[in-house]
Amino acid sequence: xxxxxxxxxxxxxxxxxxxxxxxxxxxxxxxxxxxxxxxxxxxxxxxxxxxxxxxxxxxxxxxxxxxxxxxxxxxxxxxxxxxxxxxxxx
Amino acid sequence: xxxxxxxxxxxxxxxxxxxxxxxxxxxxxxxxxxxxxxxxxxxxxxxxxxxxxxxxxxxxxxxxxxxxxxxxxxxxxxxxxxxxxxxxxxxxxxxxxxxxxxxxxxxxxxxxxxxxxxxxxxxxxxxxxxxxxxxxxxxxxxxxxxxxxxxxxxxxxxxxxxxx
Numbered sequence: 001x002x003x004x005x006x007x008x009x010x011x012x013x014x015x016x017x018x019x020x021x022x023x024x025x026x027x028x029x030x031x032x033x034x035x036x037x038x039x040x041x042x043x044x045x046x047x048x049x050x051x052x053x054x055x056x057x058x059x060x061x062x063x064x065x066x067x068x069x070x071x072x073x074x075x076x077x078x079x080x081x082x083x084x085x086x087x088x089x090x
Numbered sequence: 091x092x093x094x095x096x097x098x099x100x101x102x103x104x105x106x107x108x109x110x111x112x113x114x115x116x117x118x119x120x121x122x123x124x125x126x127x128x129x130x131x132x133x134x135x136x137x138x139x140x141x142x143x144x145x146x147x148x149x150x151x152x153x154x155x156x157x158x159x160x161x162x163x164x165x166x167x168x169x170x171x172x173x174x175x176x177x178x179x180x181x182x183x184x185x186x187x188x189x190x191x192x193x194x195x196x197x198x199x200x201x202x203x204x205x206x207x208x209x210x211x212x213x214x215x216x217x218x219x220x221x222x223x224x225x226x227x228x229x230x231x232x233x234x235x236x237x238x239x240x241x242x243x244x245x246x247x248x249x250x251x252x253x254x
Contacts (some may be wrong), residue, residue: 063183
């Protein structure tokens with residue numbers, strides 16, 4: 001019973017915070033203008049010579065992030081290879 | 091794992107090639123259309139998944155070599171890091187190939203345009219290298235996981251019950 005009351009109170013608290021946060025969200029389909037977005041859209045073609053602005057961000061402006069993704073994939077492959085290695089090989 | 095029936099094997103043999111071609115298209119056009127190295131690499135890796143499921147792990151282990159996929163992954167990651175380091179005179183991951191002429195060096199007209207393959211400098215190069223890395227990595231994961239599957243009791247030569 002005590003656990004159930006605690007559960008209900010925590011749901012009310014989290015739901016209330018979420019609801020009060022949702023009141024401040026801008027309407028759907030009308031994002032707030034950010035200087036970063038404007039910069040990427042205005043300069044991706046002239047600076048990176050790329051039609052695809054998303055790719056120019058992923059591989060040029062934030063290439064370091066993609067390097068991390070590649071490292072994550074490499075680590076995953078290494079760990080799978082270590083997990084499924086043949087028996088008897090140490 | 092045991093091979094599937096002959097119907098499933100024939101269909102997988104046919105459609106695996108379409109998947110590979112589509113994935114290579116997504117990788118090569120990464121700087122023009124939605125998608126890129128990661129997405130296209132994952133699509134190409136389903137080629138290996140199709141063939142592994144259809145033909146069983148043991149047969150595929152004798153058909154392909156894991157060293158090839160290891161090489162693909164290492165070469166892809168090395169090209170990616172080298173392309174990032176070569177622009178180091180300006181900044182890390184500087185796009186030194188863009189608008190320089192030569193490889194991927196054409197300029198694009200501003201505004202809406204149909205797009206040309208030979209543009210966008212290191213972005214296209216990194217797409218290709220990341221695609222190579224993801225193909226090698228995911229295929230290696232699939233091959234290793236299939237080699238780790240040991241069915242408890244031996245079944246027949248093929249799966250029974252689907253089409254007979």
